Amino acid sequence: MSRLSRRKLITTGLGAMAGASGLAFAARLAARYGLIPPDHGGLYGPGETLTYAAQRLLTRHSLAREFPRNLISKAPFANGAPPKDDAYQRAKAASFADWRLTVDGLVANPASFSLAELRSLPARSQITHLACEEGWSFIAEWIGVPLSHILQVVGAAPQARYVFYFSIQQYWWDSVDMADALHPQTLVTYGMNDGDLPPGHGGPIRLRVPRQLGYKSVKYLTRLTVADSVKGFGQGLGSSAPEGGYAWYAGI
């Protein structure tokens, strides 16, 4: 009995040590290959990290599903009214003629684009699903400039790891890693279903990240910032979402 339990104790101990060093090794590897999300700390950090790491290994280059035109939703739900504040209302009254998208951070040529300038860049249109974390969804056609093209125009630095994006709604800002920032379906969107992007859906411009839930597609886009770290942006969790209890990575 005692001999058996001693042997068991030793094998269990060795197993635990191997497991712990294996985990430590896995953590170092994961950090090296960018598999650790900015909100990896805290009670739910392990789950967030597993999801992000698994999806980055499986989905780095995969494309969100695109749909035929006949599946475009007749009831695209806008989820709330556009901002009521003066700045937005004045811009809207002027048909967003003065709206600008500033691009700064780790870029060779910081720039600021008007809507007309964005429209003159190579466009892409895609019919994708927008799913909200609440459970509802709709399908729409989104028209815009791939974010990767804008990053190329401004000359994003090779050490860039995140692209932060900000809205006229100061409480709603976010970031994506380079896998999503350079993904061909990540669009700076100015059109929807053959028309301008309606104010309810984020007009004049919204960043669409179709491989993640709706809250990553920030509306009323005003600024992009290329960064090599999440430090210095809010609480350093990568976006306003984790500060409100939601995941930074919303590909689930």
Added chain:
Amino acid sequence: MSNAVYAPGIGGTVSVSARSPRHTALVRVTHWITTLGFAALLVSGIEIVVSHPRFYWGEEGNVGTPALFALPIPSSRHLVPTGYNYVLPDQNGWSRALHFQAAWVVLLTGLIYVISGLRTRHFSRNLFPAQADVSWRSIAKIIANDLRFRRPDEAEAWSYNVLQRLTYLVVIFGLFPLVTWTGLAMSPGFVSAFPITVTALGGQQSARTIHFFVSVLLVLFLLAHVAKVIIAGFKKRTFAMITGCAGAPEGDA
């Protein structure tokens, strides 16, 4: 038929210790981890549903489209028309984080359980029913006994009847894989790599609706399971699942 002699470590221990435990350590540990994980999934799942208690079929669905059905409960979001003039507190943040973390725990625990169950022939020995037992007659008899809340005799503490075996097999190889699949089919990231997982179900909203119904079936299983444990003797059966000892030794039965 008395089991009063049972006293581990004092008398009659030869037959008890020679006998393998009612449940192996691996089954016991994975059982309780799954119990905790399932409780977390259930609570967080309810919180998530409350933010949009309407269900749809196909790819899309929102408050502007007709619902397949709606749960008669208030919502935690003011834009969902529920007929109630108040909005529940919104608990989606931690609920979603807990849901996905618990899903990982249950998934990995389930994989360990299934792989070891195949290796130790746990399924073929303890769960696959004997062919002779699989008849409507024997199943009807078990159901009749169950409906009368008849306490099972001691021999049954060491084995499962055909209805239990079939139910466990459906839960382990049917409902749990299905609830995992339909959950993943709602993930925009996962389906970008494996689109067939959602198109085969008829769309993202169909996946959500199936996920809901499979969860309901799992809850019904849980209720029946706990009811049967209570009827058979809650303390003794729960003790058996914690320590592995089933109670009556062999010589006694």
